[in-house]
Each structure stands twice: as C-alpha cells, then as structure tokens.
Amino acid sequence: MMDKIKKTELMKKALDVRMGIIEGVHAAKSGHPGGSLSCADILTYLYFEYMKIDPKNPKAEDRDRFVLSKGHAAPALYSVLANRGYFPVEDLKTLRHIGSVLQGHPDMKHIPGVDMSSGSLGQGISTACGMALSAKHFGNDYRVFTILGDGELEEGQVWEAAMFAANKNLSNLVAFVDFNNLQIDGTIDEVNSAKPIDKKFEAFNWHVITINGHDFDEIEAALKEAETVDKPVAIVANTVKGKGVSFMENKVSWHGSAPNDEQYEEALAELKAQYEEI
Secondary structure, eight states: OOHHHHHHHHHHHHHHHHHHHHHHHHHOOOOOHHHHHHHHHHHHHHIIISSSTTSSTTTTTOOOOOEEEEGGGGGHHHHHHHTTSSSOOOGGGGTTOOTSHHHHHHHOOTTTTTSSSSTTHHHHHHHHHHHHHHHHHHHHOOOOEEETGGGGSSSSHHHHHHHHHHHHHOTTTTEEEEEEETTTTEEHHHHHHOHHHHHHHHHHEEEEEEEETTTTHHHHHHHHTTOOOSSEEEEEOOOOTTTTTTTTTTOGGSOOOOHHHHHHHHHHHHHHHHHOOO
C-alpha cells in the first residue's frame, strides 16, 4: 500500500488538476470536461510520481515520453502540465483562445511538455509505438506511456498499432485505456462496443492489467507490474466520466459541453470542498 502522506498529496494534486480542467473549459466556453476528468488521476500519478521528466528541461533526451492518444482530453493534460510547472497555471484560462498556445488538441510545437500533437483518434498509440521502437533501436532506456479512450478503440488503427507493438516486443510501452463507458453519442455499447477490451489486447499478445483508474494504490501496483513484463502492457482503467463533479458524473452530455457560470461555480465549490476534506 502507498504511504498515506504520499497518497494524500496525490489526491490533492488530482483535485488541483480537476479544478484546472474546469477553469480552462469554462473560460473557453467549449471543450471536453467529461473525459478529461476521468483520466485526471492517471495523469496525476504519471506526472507527479512516476515518469522520468524535468519541467525545466522538457526536451531532455532521456525523459519518459507521453502521448495523449485521446487528444480531445487536452484540458486534463494541460492542467497536469501547468500544475507540474511546465507553464503558469493561469494560462489554463486561455484555453482555445485566439493567440493562446493551448489549442483544442495538444500541439508539440508550442506547448512545453507535449511530446506529440494528437487528436485524430487512433493515431496517438501508433506514434507511441514509434517512440518505443526508437528507444529499443538506439538502446535508450526511456519508457513510453499513452492514454486511449474506450470509444477510440473503435478505430482500426488502434489494433494495427497493437499488433505492431507485440510483434516488435515493445516492452517499454504502456497503454492506459480510460474505460469510462461513454463517448460522444452515448454508451460504447450503443455506438460500437470494443468489449471485451482485456481479451482483445490479450489476443494481440499484450500483457493486460485491469484496475480502478481512480485508485492510486492500484495505478501504482499496475505500473510496477508492468516493469516486470517482457511485452507491451495495456492497463484497462475503469473510470467515471466527469469524475469529481457530481452533476457531470456518468452523463454523456458532458463529453463535449462547457459549464455555464453557475455550473462553473458549483463545480469548483464541490472540488474545493473535497480538497478541504482530505
């Protein structure tokens, strides 16, 4: 089990990240809060506890790489990068504004800490495979992490990448699946279910671990297990879309809707109350 003090710190950081998501999407009057909130804990653990990174040197050759394959969850990535020190937290309020580097999808050319531009679903994991293959080829020890949406698994390119990763034995690649069961038009069952997700990755010769994507102990244990496996690893993280804001949780309408002023105040008040309770 994780040290209680460390776990408390991570829980607070995750709430900071969630508040940043709400700040950004509200200021933009557009964006994707639901799927950003669902992957906030995974991103928080990776950036604050696990990955080998340096905000003061975001292009360090030996850094671990991260690709947000579900690029529409950019508010989550931006918030974790800002809270980790890559750029000022205040910049989150410029999300999707003209002249801001914080575009609707991550842009590696202008945003410190973004390793790959992404947003076209299915392409991020392919890029992550390329990064992992490069590390193997040149004898580098950095690792590559990516997060996919469960709806994203409907893209055929995901499974081409999965086949490639296993064939090239990319044991330095870890793919999280943000399994929140909702996508833009409804549940994944209603649209085009990729279930059973675990069995599909196993069939492509990946090592699969299933966790609660909001439990830091389980996230930590899964990543430690991944270090011991000589094949690519898929971590299927069961999550709640809109996690942390009660009126957004498990509501498909919050996939791509921004809160109005009243909802913004309500969401921040709820997150701040959770912060005080920790």
